[in-house]
Amino acid sequence: MALLEVKDLKVHFPIRGGILNRKIDEIKAVDGVSFSIEQGKTYGLVGESGSGKTTTGRAIIGLNHVTSGNIRFSGVDLTNLKSNRRDIRKEIQMIFQDPYSSLNPKKSVFDIVAEPLRNFERLSKVEERKRVQELLEHVGLSPESIFKYPHQFSGGQRQRIGIARAIALKPKLIIADEPVSALDVSVQAQVLNFLKDIQKDLNLTYLFISHDLGIVKHMCDEIGIMYKGRYVEEGSRDDIFYNPQHIYTKRLIAAIPDIDPFKRQKLQEWRDEVEKEYKKHYDDYFDHEGLAYGLRSISNTHLVALPQKG
């Protein structure tokens, strides 16, 4: 059974207005998203800004209100938890995009990493200290750094403090929302390697949210592509990168800059071709509102949003 199963998830935000501040319209940030992640795998959620990928991640961890749909985690439905099962939330943790703003500058590293422990576990001062030191060691920071403050660390180190905080409660699922977008390439490599290492060590499952397809290709086993709150395509890494079916996916993949300057001309021609196809067949792939159709499976692993008959 899958560790996480999201079924027909909808997150709508109301737009209020008028004198009585009534709901006049709504924004469908996430509009019927379904996917599942197996234990130990990395699932990539890709889309441009505004596609709803972050909202999906935040809804799973409970930071956004869910309008409708189900989120089942280890068989428990997170959308209507009874208060005595709230504990289960500690098994899902998040790593945020910007290590400069996601750590409280007034707190020492010790307090930052100990906070989740204090919320969920009753530990003595000595035990707590020991646990925090173990965690810091795990993410490769020296034990002396325990009383330093976030500004004393580099970007990569800060992101590792964020990771130490996320793994403090031994979670099963980690939602990583653009974990390396704010970092330089060489630091990026370091954090990505590290994420892979702890995945193996702790048997973690990742929901990896990113707009960088190069990184997604490097990290993820399965990938879902979102556009305007809906899925346009889902499949294994090979399905998405070597056999993209939806015109939106094709266009996205064609847009990735290639690091081989000799392919420049060819890439440009390919892009022109895809762009032509995109313009010509736009109506075949999107409905009258410009949204994607429902998903249809074309192989065991590969789902594409295509009109029902056509």
Place this chain on the structure above:
Amino acid sequence: MSNNLLEIKNLKTSFRIKDHYYAAVDDVSLSVNKNETMAIVGESGSGKSALAFSIMRLHNRAKIEGNIYFNGQDIVPLPIAKLNKLRGNDMAMIFQDPLTALNPLMTVGEQIGEALLLHNKELTKQERQDQVIHLLKQVGIPRPEYTCEQYPHQLSGGMRQRVMIAIAISNKPKLLIADEPTTALDVTIQAQILRLINDLKDKMDTGIILITHDLGVVAEMADRVAVMYAGQVVEVANVQTLFKKPLHPYTRSLLNSIPNTDQVNDKLHVIQGIVPSLQNLPREGCRFAARIPWVERTAHESDPKLREVAPDHFVRCTCYQHFYFPEERYKEVFGNGTFRS
């Protein structure tokens, strides 16, 4: 040399921190030709943006030494009033974040019109308006008459960046400096904006300085590339050579640390240590030496200079001749497959 649009010679830009000047750009010499894209690559803190800001003299209190020849004229000693005749006119800049670079209280049309007015007082209101519309069309904005009346916050990121490009090219600059022009944008928009900059280059014969940390963008756009580390240029070559036969250890490490499309699941190369901060820059010897401690000290020069090692291929320091990746050496000794810890 007379052909060069921009020629930078021994440029040194220093900032004062507590009564002491620290050079963020240290002895940089570069040139840019007409209709050429010169990419400057490096991590944050390498001094690439400081270099661009020095050319436009946008730093408030920096000490700038050396020469910057623009069309044969040294612009370093120019007073601000004279420089202002060049800035925005012959030299223009595109900034990284369009939302902070645009004025939130002026409509798009007014902002582009302002750039036109400042350098050409003779335009009538109508002519100016026509030009604004023409510029917006040129940068691919679908309904220019409508967008003209909008404020920056009403536009998407890609549209804002287009508006900024429209302002930058409004006076047909000979030199365009683009400082991370697409970093804040989605890939599909990025592809469009890069294409737009390329088209403008071909149409108007502009020389472009493209500052970026994204090697993919470099591979697609650049004619020549300069790699910067700790305030210095460590390697200059044309784009094909740089990607096919990179020499300097820093260039090679950078290229090795990006997720390559085909080696899935492999470990990425990590450069040891961190980029030193401005106050802690090693000022003597090879500045990259501390990041590659396994290379013997004798491999470095005591006072590394940028040398031409092949036609039009410049490298700083001799350490490139002795550089290797430790994991590769490991494989050679112990065979493949063992190094996977």
